[in-house]
Amino acid sequence: MQWMIIGQMAVSGAAMGFVYALVAYGFQMTYATSKSINFGQGELVMVSAFISLSVADMGLPYGVVVPVGLLSGALLGLFVERVAVRFALVQKTEGWILMTIIVGLFAVSAAENIWGKDERPFPTPISREALDIGGGISVTPVELSVALGVILVMVLVEIFRRWTLLGKAVDAVSADRDAAELMGISATNAIAISYALSGAVAALAGILVAPITSVGPTMASALILKAFSVAVVAGLQSGSGVALVGISLGVLESLASFYLGSGWRETPGLVLLILALALKPNGIFGTATIRKV
Amino acid sequence: MKTVTVMVLAGALVGSIAFDAQAADTFKLAITGPFSGGSAPMGGSMRDGAKLAVAQINEQGGFEVGGHKMKVELIERDDEAKNERGALIAQELASLEGLSAVIGSVNTGVVLAGDKFLQEKKIVKIITPAAGSASMTQWVNPPAQDLYIFRFAAADGIQSAMVVEEAGRLKFTKVAVLHDATNYGVSGRDDLTRRILAEGKMTIVATDKFNIGDKDMSAQLLRAKAAGAEAVLIWGIGPELAAVANDMAKIGFKVPLIGGWTLSMSNFIDNAGKNGDGAMMPQTFIEEPVTKAATAFIESYHKAYGVSRIPSPVSAAQGYDSVLLLAAAVKQAGSTDSTKIRDALEDLREPVAGVIATWKKPYAKWDAAHPETHEAFRRENVIMGMINGGHVGFANPDDRARLGNR
Numbered sequence: 001m002q003w004m005i006i007g008q009m010a011v012s013g014a015a016m017g018f019v020y021a022l023v024a025y026g027f028q029m030t031y032a033t034s035k036s037i038n039f040g041q042g043e044l045v046m047v048s049a050f051i052s053l054s055v056a057d058m059g060l061p062y063g064v065v066v067p068v069g070l071l072s073g074a075l076l077g078l079f080v081e082r083v084a085v086r087f088a089l090v091q092k093t094e095g096w097i098l099m100t101i102i103v104g105l106f107a108v109s110a111a112e113n114i115w116g117k118d119e120r121p122f123p124t125p126i127s128r129e130a131l132d133i134g135g136g137i138s139v140t141p142v143e144l145s146v147a148l149g150v151i152l153v154m155v156l157v158e159i160f161r162r163w164t165l166l167g168k169a170v171d172a173v174s175a176d177r178d179a180a181e182l183m184g185i186s187a188t189n190a191i192a193i194s195y196a197l198s199g200a201v202a203a204l205a206g207i208l209v210a211p212i213t214s215v216g217p218t219m220a221s222a223l224i225l226k227a228f229s230v231a232v233v234a235g236l237q238s239g240s241g242v243a244l245v246g247i248s249l250g251v252l253e254s255l256a257s258f259y260l261g262s263g264w265r266e267t268p269g270l271v272l273l274i275l276a277l278a279l280k281p282n283g284i285f286g287t288a289t290i291r292k293v
Numbered sequence: 294m295k296t297v298t299v300m301v302l303a304g305a306l307v308g309s310i311a312f313d314a315q316a317a318d319t320f321k322l323a324i325t326g327p328f329s330g331g332s333a334p335m336g337g338s339m340r341d342g343a344k345l346a347v348a349q350i351n352e353q354g355g356f357e358v359g360g361h362k363m364k365v366e367l368i369e370r371d372d373e374a375k376n377e378r379g380a381l382i383a384q385e386l387a388s389l390e391g392l393s394a395v396i397g398s399v400n401t402g403v404v405l406a407g408d409k410f411l412q413e414k415k416i417v418k419i420i421t422p423a424a425g426s427a428s429m430t431q432w433v434n435p436p437a438q439d440l441y442i443f444r445f446a447a448a449d450g451i452q453s454a455m456v457v458e459e460a461g462r463l464k465f466t467k468v469a470v471l472h473d474a475t476n477y478g479v480s481g482r483d484d485l486t487r488r489i490l491a492e493g494k495m496t497i498v499a500t501d502k503f504n505i506g507d508k509d510m511s512a513q514l515l516r517a518k519a520a521g522a523e524a525v526l527i528w529g530i531g532p533e534l535a536a537v538a539n540d541m542a543k544i545g546f547k548v549p550l551i552g553g554w555t556l557s558m559s560n561f562i563d564n565a566g567k568n569g570d571g572a573m574m575p576q577t578f579i580e581e582p583v584t585k586a587a588t589a590f591i592e593s594y595h596k597a598y599g600v601s602r603i604p605s606p607v608s609a610a611q612g613y614d615s616v617l618l619l620a621a622a623v624k625q626a627g628s629t630d631s632t633k634i635r636d637a638l639e640d641l642r643e644p645v646a647g648v649i650a651t652w653k654k655p656y657a658k659w660d661a662a663h664p665e666t667h668e669a670f671r672r673e674n675v676i677m678g679m680i681n682g683g684h685v686g687f688a689n690p691d692d693r694a695r696l697g698n699r
Contacts, residue, residue: 257512
């Protein structure tokens with residue numbers, strides 16, 4: 001019985017962990033190219049989920065809902081880059097921190113006015129019927145779809161970065177912006193592309209998690225803090241690390257809420273964050289960067 | 294010079310308002326509640342039910358008071374389920390010229406924040422559909438004299454007793470109690486626990502809480518499952534209740550979910566989908582045409598608001614009936630004076646034929662030792678509802694038959 005419970009909590013927690021990892025992955029993408037982070041990433045998750053929900057409400061099939069959702073996420077990512085990040089990068093200030101937060105707040109107000117404050121269910125063709133995977137542990141196809149979707153998108157982004165010209169350009173800017181510019185690569189465009197990709201990844205996170213959590217203006221506010229912890233603990237440079245740290249955090253949270261009580265659910269993430277900042281400031285999977293002045 | 298002008302203007306304004314109040318043969322009634330946000334299905338349905346009653350009264354030219362017809366004039370205020378908004382609105386209404394009565398409030402916290410202002414200014418308030426015990430018990434200690442606050446909703450005390458009764462009827466001996474961390478949830482847990490201990494037939498094998506906004510309830514539910522609970526007794530509101538129902542299905546914990554009337558909220562039914570089927574909760578009104586009055590009410594509600602389902606049938610019916618009660622009280626008092634209306638409500642001589650029941654002396658003279666003197670609902674006015682295919686129906690066919698014969 002005890003092992004069954006631990007297994008069940010681990011499986012449920014891992015599903016959420018994949019979502020943390022995906023949002024954290026979005027943080028990393030923009031950090032790699034521009035050393036900036038969209039602090040309104042959670043609002044991108046939420047607005048994209050609402051747009052996808054509106055498309056689904058029009059009666060369009062899931063095969064249309066997902067691409068429209070991803071596209072809207074990418075466009076929103078571009079929008080954030082254009083209005084909140086670009087100026088700050090040009091001026092070499094940290095203005096993007098406040099600006100991305102402001103854009104996020106604006107998105108919450110807009111969502112409340114357009115779609116209302118209510119939590120709404122997200123329709124999905126994927127079954128919510130629990131499947132027994134042995135030993136009395138059950139998992140729903142919706143949860144499996146989260147795991148598969150996250151792995152798939154990470155593989156796709158990796159392929160894009162390694163085997164396409166555009167991807168290589170983005171990678172080059174991440175590696176060394178000045179050198180890349182000397183080779184004729186537009187850093188501004190590469191950063192814009194990284195924001196668009198990051199937006200699409202946020203949208204995918206929204207579409208995958210919405211059937212589990214429902215859609216509402218504050219759906220991502222808790223998610224985003226945890227994703228940020230994951231990104232910092234894993235290291236803002238490491239792509240593969242986020243998946244591992246994300247899943248571990250999800251599992252730890254579940255186990256904490258079972259053994260310590262539901263009120264202690266958030267503690268593992270915070271403890272991990274503090275430990276990481278104290279012991280490995282560049283993250284478990286990060287490499288120390290040498291800053292040449 | 295300027296001050297004088299302002300004073301003259303102010304005087305003219307006050308004069309004209311007072312003149313209006315005297316000249317117009319109207320009964321001024323305010324409706325407050327959350328018309329936006331998470332509690333909006335209840336607030337909106339309550340308001341729409343009340344407005345339906347007002348429209349029907351006004352269509353006939355008003356109701357008879359002392360030989361002439363009196364129309365109802367409505368004032369609406371959205372408290373957004375926020376305690377501080379509720380307090381501001383109550384203060385505003387308390388100082389409104391010519392206002393005779395207020396109905397509404399969904400959230401116990403809003404009631405606690407606002408009602409004292411109405412009581413101070415001696416304005417009649419009928420609380421509906423807020424069910425939390427504290428709304429009325431706040432007047433017990435310290436005991437209030439001359440209470441102007443009435444309730445028209447099945448109090449949590451009645452509801453929790455019914456929930457325990459239902460679990461007993463289904464022969465459960467081990468139950469889990471889940472609740473949200475709000476005032477409403479905690480007082481619901483206390484009511485349930487007290488009742489279960491008093492009856493002594495069941496044991497509580499797990500007690501656990503969750504927070505507003507929580508999505509993952511599997512830890513709490515696995516604990517209940519591991520402890521061998523045969524039913525989950527629950528006190529919370531729509532979105533979290535839906536998360537519980539969904540997670541119960543996920544972990545294969547197939548036991549009945551029985552709880553407060555909030556299990557009939559449309560955001561529970563919609564978000565839980567078919568996982569919500571079988572959930573049971575006390576109801577004062579079921580959206581089924583079992584009586585003539587119910588049929589007429591449901592039809593006119595659907596027609597007036599262009600819907601095929603009332604978002605919260607209980608709130609709508611309670612809003613409707615509470616307007617009828619107030620109208621009857623004004624009629625009996627022969628005046629729109631709030632104190633006279635209060636006295637009439639405490640001693641209604643004529644039965645009032647509402648959609649929920651025919652109300653015979655629903656209230657009595659306020660006695661702080663017996664807060665039920667200002668509670669309209671008794672156990673027999675409340676029935677057990679059950680969700681079936683996204684619709685709240687009767688849990689027990691006997692209730693359906695009993696109401697049909699009324």
